[in-house]
Amino acid sequence: MNKLKNWLKVRLTRFLLGEIDQQLQINQKLEEVRLYGIAPWYQENLWEPPVQLALRDLCRPGDVVFDVGANFGGLTTLMSRMVGPKGVVCAFEASPRIVDKCQQNIVLSGCSNVQLFHTAVYHKSYGKVPIYLGSHLNDSIYSNPQNAPAAYQVSTIALDDFVNHTGLVPTVVKMDIEGAELDALKGMINTITTAKPHLILETQPDDTRCLDLLRENGYISIDLNTYQEVKSSNDYPPGTGIRNNLYIHQDRLAEVAYQPPFEFQEIYTLIVEDFETKNKGSISLKNPLILDKGRYLIDMDFTAQGRDNDLTCGVKIDDKIIFRYHAYSNLLASTYRDWVIHISETSKVNLYFDFLNESSDDTLLVKGAKITRINDFKDLSTNLYI
Known part of the structure; x- marks a missing residue:
C-alpha cells in the first residue's frame, strides 16, 4: 500500500510540475505578445x-x-x-x-x-x-x-x-x-x-x-x-x-489628393488657459472642440524636461483615441509636436496628455495649439474598414 501511495505521489508531483511548467511557458508567450505585440486587427491601429x-x-x-x-x-x-x-x-x-x-x-x-x-x-x-x-x-x-x-x-x-x-x-x-x-x-x-x-x-x-x-x-x-x-x-x-x-x-x-500647394484654413488658436491639469498630472482641454469632417494639422506648443516617465498624448473623439504618440515627455515635447488627424464626420475632439505606470513630470507645460484644416482633403473618403 505504501508503495502505491508513493507511486501516486510521484506521478501527481510530476503532473503538477508539468502543469506549472506549461503555464509558465504560456505566461512567457503572453508576455512576449504584450511586449512586442501590436493592437489586435479588430482594434484601431495607432502605429506612426x-x-x-x-x-x-x-x-x-x-x-x-x-x-x-x-x-x-x-x-x-x-x-x-x-x-x-x-x-x-x-x-x-x-x-x-x-x-x-x-x-x-x-x-x-x-x-x-x-x-x-x-x-x-x-x-x-x-x-x-x-x-x-x-x-x-x-x-x-x-x-x-x-x-x-x-x-x-x-x-x-x-x-x-x-x-x-x-x-x-x-x-x-x-x-x-x-x-x-x-x-x-x-x-x-x-x-x-x-x-x-x-x-x-x-x-x-x-x-x-x-x-x-x-x-x-x-x-x-x-x-x-x-x-x-x-x-x-x-x-x-x-x-x-x-x-x-x-x-x-x-x-x-x-x-492622388496630394497635389501641393495645399489650401490651409486656421480653425482654432488655443492658449494655456484652454487646458486643465487633472489627476496624476494628466492634461486635456477644458472643453472639447467641434471639428467638421476633414483633415487637420494640430501644431502643439508644449515643453517638458522629464526623461524618466511614460507619457501618451494625442487626440480623442469622446473617449476613443484616434491619434497617439507614446514616449517620455522630453522626447515628445522636442520632436512630436505636429499632429495630423482625419475625421469622417463632425465630432467633438479633445487633446490629451496622460501619464502611465504611475509616472509623472512636473515640468510638462502645454502652452497652446493651433488647429488648421487642409481644405484639399475635406471631401476625401475614409476607409470603409479598420
Missing part, C-alpha cells in the same frame, strides 16, 4: 499615425505594396488590410532579433496576403551587411554611436532584382531602415523610373540625398507632418528631428 494616414490614402484594394523595414509589423498589418484579399504585401526586415516578432504579429493579425523576407534591402543582392543593435529595437546596418561591434551578418537584396524575379511591381513603398534608405533607393532605381511607385521615406532633415535623388527622377516631396512641399532642408520647421516624407511622381499626381 502621420505615415499610416498616407498609407490609408494610397494603398488600394488589389495593390502590390512593399514595407521595407517592417519592424514589429505595425504598418505591415495596416497595409495588408488596405490592399485586401486580392492584394499583396511584401515585407522586409533585416534584424534577426526583430523578424520573429514581426512574423508573430503578422500571423496573429491573420494577414494571409503578407510575405515576410528576412533580408537587408540594399543597393546590390547576394552581399552581406552587418547589423548593429539599436537601443529600442531600431537596429541598423550602420554602426551605433558607441561603436559597438556588429551583432549579426545578414544577406542583402536589391529591390530591382526582387521585382524582376517575382514579377511583383509595387504601387506603394514605405521605407524606414534607419539611415540606409539611400542604399535601398539605388538598388531599385529601375523600378523607380519605370513603375514610379509612391514612396514614404523616413529621413533626417539635414540629409537630402534621398530627396535630391528622387527629385532628379521626377518626384515631388511632401512633409507628412506639415503638408508642405520639401525642396531642400530649409523647408522643414526649424529644430525638427526625424521626418517622414511622401514622394509622388509628377506623372501620377492626378491619381
Whole structure:
C-alpha cells in the first residue's frame, strides 16, 4: 500500500510540475505578445499615425505594396488590410532579433496576403551587411554611436532584382531602415523610373540625398507632418528631428489628393488657459472642440524636461483615441509636436496628455495649439474598414 501511495505521489508531483511548467511557458508567450505585440486587427491601429494616414490614402484594394523595414509589423498589418484579399504585401526586415516578432504579429493579425523576407534591402543582392543593435529595437546596418561591434551578418537584396524575379511591381513603398534608405533607393532605381511607385521615406532633415535623388527622377516631396512641399532642408520647421516624407511622381499626381500647394484654413488658436491639469498630472482641454469632417494639422506648443516617465498624448473623439504618440515627455515635447488627424464626420475632439505606470513630470507645460484644416482633403473618403 505504501508503495502505491508513493507511486501516486510521484506521478501527481510530476503532473503538477508539468502543469506549472506549461503555464509558465504560456505566461512567457503572453508576455512576449504584450511586449512586442501590436493592437489586435479588430482594434484601431495607432502605429506612426502621420505615415499610416498616407498609407490609408494610397494603398488600394488589389495593390502590390512593399514595407521595407517592417519592424514589429505595425504598418505591415495596416497595409495588408488596405490592399485586401486580392492584394499583396511584401515585407522586409533585416534584424534577426526583430523578424520573429514581426512574423508573430503578422500571423496573429491573420494577414494571409503578407510575405515576410528576412533580408537587408540594399543597393546590390547576394552581399552581406552587418547589423548593429539599436537601443529600442531600431537596429541598423550602420554602426551605433558607441561603436559597438556588429551583432549579426545578414544577406542583402536589391529591390530591382526582387521585382524582376517575382514579377511583383509595387504601387506603394514605405521605407524606414534607419539611415540606409539611400542604399535601398539605388538598388531599385529601375523600378523607380519605370513603375514610379509612391514612396514614404523616413529621413533626417539635414540629409537630402534621398530627396535630391528622387527629385532628379521626377518626384515631388511632401512633409507628412506639415503638408508642405520639401525642396531642400530649409523647408522643414526649424529644430525638427526625424521626418517622414511622401514622394509622388509628377506623372501620377492626378491619381492622388496630394497635389501641393495645399489650401490651409486656421480653425482654432488655443492658449494655456484652454487646458486643465487633472489627476496624476494628466492634461486635456477644458472643453472639447467641434471639428467638421476633414483633415487637420494640430501644431502643439508644449515643453517638458522629464526623461524618466511614460507619457501618451494625442487626440480623442469622446473617449476613443484616434491619434497617439507614446514616449517620455522630453522626447515628445522636442520632436512630436505636429499632429495630423482625419475625421469622417463632425465630432467633438479633445487633446490629451496622460501619464502611465504611475509616472509623472512636473515640468510638462502645454502652452497652446493651433488647429488648421487642409481644405484639399475635406471631401476625401475614409476607409470603409479598420
